[in-house]
Every structure is written in C-alpha cells, then in structure tokens.
Amino acid sequence: MATKAKTAITPTRAENYPEWYQQVVRRADLAETSAVRGCMVIKPWGCALWENYQRVLDGMFKATGHRNAYFPLFIPKRFLEKEAEHVDGFAKECAVVTHHRLEAGPDGGLVPAGELEEPLIVRPTSETIIGDAFSRWIESYRDLPLLINQWANVVRWEMRTRLFLRTSEFLWQEGHTAHATPEEAMEETERMLDVYADFAENWMAMPVITGEKTAGERFPGAVRTLCIEAMMQDRKALQAGTSHFLGQNFAKAQDITYQSEEGRLEHCWTTSWGVSTRLVGAMVMTHGDDDGLRLPPRLAPAHVVILPMTGRAQDPEAVLNYCRKIADDLRVIPFHGRHIEVEIDTRDLRGGEKNWQWVRRGVPIRLEVGERDMAGDSVFMARRDKGHKDKESVDRTAFVSRAHEILEEIQATLYEQAAAFRDANTCEIDSEAEFREYFAAPEGEPTPPHGGFAWAHFCGDEAVEDRINDEMGVTVRCIPCSGGEPGTCIFTGKPSEKRVVWAKSY
Template identity: 55%
Template sequence: MSKTAITPTRTENYPQWYQQVIIAADLAENSPVRGCMVIKPWGYALWELIQQDLDRRIKETGHVNAYFPLLIPVSFLEKEAQHVSGFAKECAVVTHHRLKADDQGKLIPDGELEEPFVIRPTSETIIGEMYAKWVQSYRDLPILINQWANVMRWEMRTRLFLRTSEFLWQEGHTAHATAQEAITETMTMLQVYHDFAKDFLAIPVIMGCKPITERFPGAQDTYTIEALMQDGKALQAGTSHFMGQNFAQASDIQFLNQQGEREYAWTTSWGVTTRLIGALIMSHSDDDGLVLPPAVAPHQIIILPIFRNAEEERLVLEYCENLKKTLVQQLFKENKLRVHIDKRDMRGGEKNWQWVKKGIPLRIEIGPRDIAQGTIMVARRDRAPQDKISMSQSELMAQCVSFLEQIQDGLLKKAQAHYANHIKNIHSLEEFEAFFGKEDNEQAQAPGFARCFIADKMEIADILKKYRVTQRCIPLNNNEYGRCIFTGQENAPIMLLAKAY
C-alpha cells in the first residue's frame, strides 16, 4: 500500500484530513484570539486571486467598490426586527474607547460609550443609513455598490475557513426604483457567483432559493449557490438576497418617483466569503494534499532546479531563469502564466513534496543531465506524484497551457461527476431514511443531495434536525410540485436536502 502525504486519508477521517491539508499546504491556523484565524501567505494568495477575478466580474456587471464603517451603532441594528434577532446573539460589542491601569497596574476598559457599537456582522443597516441620505429621486437610483471587508460573528464552534468569528468577504448592497429591477439584480449576482465558482474555482454549484427557515434575517428571498463536497456534505458557497422594501423602510430609503410620489426603494445584498477556500479544498484535494485549479494557483508552474555543486548550480539556475522568462509570456485565461523557481537549499525530494502538498498544477525538475539531454521532467498534480513526463523544452512550450487547461477542466468534470453520482430523487419517508439514515443516527454518512417534495414551512426544519439533514434550496426553474413526504401537503416544491457544513 502506497503511503500518502496526508494522514489520515479522506476515507479514514474526512474532517481530520481537512485540517491536515490546511497544515500541509500552510494555508491558515488558529490564532490566540478565540475563533479568529490567521490566513497565512499561501492561503491569502488564494484569497487575492479569488478577489481579483470576482472583483472584475462584479465591476463588469456595473458595480463600484466603496468602504463603510466597521462599527455599527446598536440602535441601527434594532431597526429591522428580523435582522437584529438574527445577529444579536453573536455580536462583538464595543463599549469603551480607551484603557486605563487599575490599582494593580492591570489594564481595564475606560471611557464608556454613550451608545455601544457592534463590529459589523454584515452592513445592511449602516449602508442603508447612508443610502437614505444619498437617494432623493429616481434619478439617484440604482445604487450599485460592493464592499470588500472583514466582518465578525461570534462563533462558539469554529473551523478554519468554514466557520470563523472573523472572516473576509465581499458584500454588495444595491438599491433600486422597482421590485423587478431589484429581483433582476439579485438573480444577476447569483449567476455571477455560479459562473465564478464553475469557471474559476472548478466547483459546480446549484442555484436555488432558500426555504423560509433559511432566509437571511430581514430578506424577502434568499438565493444560494450550493456545492457538494467530496464527503457528500453540501456547502453554501454564496448568497444573494432580495430584501423587498424591508431594509428601505428600516433605514428610510425613500425617493421621488417619476410621478413625483414618495416611494421606498427596493434593495438587495449578496456576498461570498473566505469560506470559498474551504469549498476549494474539499472539492479537489486528495490524500497528498491541496489540489489547485490552475486559475486559482498562486504559482501555476514551479521549477525545481537540481544541482550538486557550484558549477552545476550556475548552469542550472541560468537555464531555469531563461525557461521562466519564456514561460511567463504565455497566457492562461488571459493572464500571464505564474511561474516560480524554488531556489531554496533543501533536499530535492522534500522540496518536491512541499509543492505537491501546496497543490501546484505543474512541477518541472531541471538538472544538469536534463539540460545535456535537452529534456525536461514535468509532473502534473492531477496524476500520481511519481508520474513524470519527459519532454523537450519546445514540447513543454507548446503544451504547458494545454496541460493547465486539461487540469482546470478535469477538476471541474470530476467534481461534476461526483455531484451527478451523489444526487438522488426521493419519493417517500422510507427512501429518505434509507438515504440519510434513521432519526438520531449520529453515525450516518452524508450521501449527497436528495431531491424531494418538501413543504416550505417552519416546522420542516425541526423534523429534519432529528436526521441532521438540512434544506439546501429549491432549485431554480423548478416546475415540479408534489406531496410533501413529511407533512403530506400537496403542491410542495422540489427541495434539495443534504447534510451540510
């Protein structure tokens, strides 16, 4: 049996494998601040690439970026009843504006604030307050603004990337003159997220509408993209909310319409977070560590020079530098190739494994013998680590972009096949229990998605809770209705069910 770089393997223990991949790729770690992670350089480089590509898509759909305050007065939060009840239990509260030394010289809070602030768990209320000032007439609409920011929701049980008290995200907040325009915006951004997940992260996602129990606090409708992880659990990868006029009323965003009448605006918000990095890991990585789709690989090609003495070093490094210069002129998805030469003084085998674990799509080894023979050894991350292809430099030049395209494409196809193999139509409670396991079965595996008629009612969540199953979404363009397997109600929509992160 071949040894893998990650212990335990995915089949042995998926949650522990996940933690070990993060350690092996040096992506992030827990900090001494409860629930807050440190995103290390390799993990942050993934976030930077995600930001770059998604930011371009957000701007191409007509949005601009801006920045709003980190702190939100508690009174703002109170303005929308659903919203405050959704977030009050997990807010970091700022109550003082300085520290002073007590009698023992210990620092204690001082300068109590008249009104406490919360660190933004999301920014609808503070942004709404500004929009109310900015919007007077229909001519001021739409407002199409996005913000890249940190937010904080005090979590008791955290997991790196998937659930942390502080996380990074983008939050779009738009205001419109008509309901229809706001709905169109909501769906446009859902589609942007879908395409981004598929084309950039190689993660297939299903678009759908959240059931009422899973709506964003204060939203009229919440739409989601749902991904399926390798272990059969679903993961919500992004959301887009149609707020109706709820937040416009709470923040008093009114405008004079073309008829000269005062109306409340219609608003939306939409966001994705650093959680996407968790989704990325659990979509593609294997028992040797991280596997990165080339689009999101900080280095797409790593060059590993091999030499035993100073003369060989000079020869090999010069060759590598020239190779790199030529490679970076090529384009992958309209960007110049990202190529890195690892010159560190370190055992070749160890070095090679480090880059395997970091998920680099193509590894190239160059030694004096290769140079003499005019060959280059290329290893693809989507093949076994030992599987190396010998080729000439001109063959490499001709094929490297196509290799990267094959890897990007192959990862998506593999994830799509996994999804197709883990979705099942369920017609009865018996089938449901055969799929997900009986009530209170803590050991039950996560089998993937079930498609099933479920009434969109409050009580459903409680029933499903006993099975540790959640309603993920009502897929878009659903035209099927039938009898709810739990309540017997007719005309229940098709709901996607799954155990989930």
C-alpha cells in the first residue's frame, strides 16, 4: 500500500470522491492552493491545458463573428449600484479596493494609505463596465450587432473553495453582445450555448444536456439563463457554461441605446455568456480514474510521451536518437488544428516514477523505448484509456501511421464511457416517493450523493423547488431545450410542460 500511495491516487473515487479530486488536481500537476485565501496557482501542465481550451474556444468565437477586447479590472462602486438585482447577486462576495498606497505603520509594518474617494470592486463579471463602453460605442443600427468577448480574471469572494471548481479568483471568457431586436439577442444566446455544447462534447469528450435555468437559478439581472449541465462521476451535476439573455435590463440601467433605421432612439437587447477554468475541474471529474487524470487527446497539452530506457543501455545515445526519430515523425502529423505533440522525458529519475507521473497527468499515449525495442524496430505502447499494466509491443512504422487513429479512438472512448456512465445513472421518475427514495442515502453507504439525473415532471412552482432543495439538496439543473411531452407534476399534480432534470450539484 505504501507503494500504491506513491503511484496511483489515494484515496480512490469510491473511498472519498472529493478528496480523490483534490489529489488528482495536485498530483497531475494541474494546480495548487496558494498563500492567498481561495486563490490557486495554475501550474504549467494545468496552464497548458487551459491554453488549449482558450485556443479552441477563441477560434469558435471568432468563427461566429466575435472580436476580443479588454476592459478594466476595477468597477466603480456606483456601476454596481445601477442594476438592483445584479447588485444583490454580486455585492455580497467581492474584493473591495479602498486605498492606493502602503505606508510604514507604527510597528514598522505597512498600512493602507491614500483612501480612494470611491471604492473600486475587482470585477466579479463585467456587464456593468462593458455596458458603459457599449453606451459610448453604439450610436445607430449600423453599429449592431456588437459582438465582443473578453478573456480575463475575475474575483468572487468565496467562503468554501475547491481548486478549479470554486476559487476566489478564476480565469474565464465573458461574451457581451448588443442587438437591435429581442429575437436576434435570443438567437445569439442560443448560438453561444450551442458553441459551448459543441466544445464540451467534441473537445472535452464530456456529454452535456442543454437547457434553461428556472427563475431561482438565473443569473442576477437576466431574463433567461441557458446552460449546459454535465454529470460528474459522483453522479452530481456540474454547470459547465451559461448563456444569458439580458433583455433590456442592463441596456436600460446603463443607457445603451441606438438610433433605428426609422430614426427612433431605442434600447438595445443584450446577452452575456461565459465559461471558466471550472471546465478544467469538470474534465478531471468526468474522465479521471483511480490512477489520475485522463486527457481527451483533442485538448491534451501532449499526446505522446516517450520514455527512453537508457539506464542499462549499452549505447544510450542510439536509443535517444531512435526516440527522436519517432518524435520527429509524429510531430508532422496534423491533429485538430495543431500537430501531434510529443514529449521525450530524459530526466534523471527512476523509470517507474517517470511513468507514473505521466499516467497521473493523463497523457493519452506512453511509449517505453529501450534497446530491445530499437532492435525490433518497435515501441512498447500504453494507452491511457486502458489499464496501466496493459502495454503492447507495436511495430514502429505501424504505430506512427496509426497514431492519429489511436488518438481519435481514445477521444471516442472517453466520450462513450462518460455517456454510458451518465445514462446508467439517469432515470425517469414519476412520483414524489420514488424521487425521495432515488436521492436518499441507502443504508451503509454514507457518502453522498445518491441518485443521478432524475427526469421528472414539474409544474415550475418556485416554493416547491426551494423546499426540495432545503430538504434534500436537489435542484432543477435545467429545463431541457429539446424534446419532451406534457405530463403531471410529481410534487403538486399540476400540469407540466415537459420533464425537467433534477440532481444534486456542484
């Protein structure tokens, strides 16, 4: 067991899922906690992963006509005060800058000095400051639609934080758009939800349900909030991205107007949408296993790691050259907007230690290459979608020519496994008793949560939703976008338009 602790993840998912998650994030070198309460350090492996998220999403945003801009980190207090609901939502948990200097204090330490006339808030989200710019940039219908995205850090003062999932500072993108009609704005809101779903499913290999939030779960100030919801391996839901139709609420609060073709002054219709570094946590919890992270190849910072076994080699340089040749051959193969990326790990470490490090980091393919492999013109291959002992000797040229295909197989396997897990933990529920049983802790299994995704008819009564949440910690994750037939609410017996998705959630 002492050996196991140094290699695989302790505890396992079954033993303690939340702790398993924290251990994977740390031992896969994704991130760590910092000396600043609730703020994380994103380590190089985690940062490279996030950069891949950014590159792909940024391409999708540009392909749908958006341009990036950058707005101030600070928001004047009076801006937050403009939209009442928005204030309530964000004023409770923000970092407030009150001084602009440190001076030597009486005890020799530094004390804040130079009090600001108006406190500044470190942006928790940028609707208000971007709205201020929009009110200047937009004059006539010719300036619409205005389609802007920002990549930025934001701060929300969180009491209980978890690496990636809930941190006081996080990285994200926030799209902000203004339109002439509610139809166009709603179309944009839906378009960006589809972009997020596409990214989650086809890049992260993470199946999602697209839907709409109930009133109680809406973004503060929004008219409608759409979302994508994924199931983690503890059967809890994770909200992986949101897209908000803001109506004219922010446009009216911030005077975002345009002159129509007919010469009338009208308020714009606006949207906002965002995904964050939380999606890194979602990937860990969707694909990780008891050996660590498993990376979908389309986003992996490295696709293939080559471990030269030179320790007892008669001619270590020849082995290294053989490895370099394989790497060179792989690096010219295109793979989803880049090329197959290869690391050759020549560090002065024990082979087993190195191998386990790459297992934990989730690299899709590992190649062990020693003199015997070189003699046979082969490689000793391990795939991260198979068990860590499942290795096979493969002809070198056959491997190189199949590498792209193997990566696509791994991508597909991860998606299929996640989808199968979700489907196995999803059911239709037709009575409150059945619902309560589904989400109740079974005897002898003390670790929450239980159940999974429960598709049940619901009349939409907010009081019922609140009660179920208070009693059981279960909420409506979304009203699914597609399909569904009318029925009867399992709680009230009133009519229901369609089944909604209930789950415990992050």
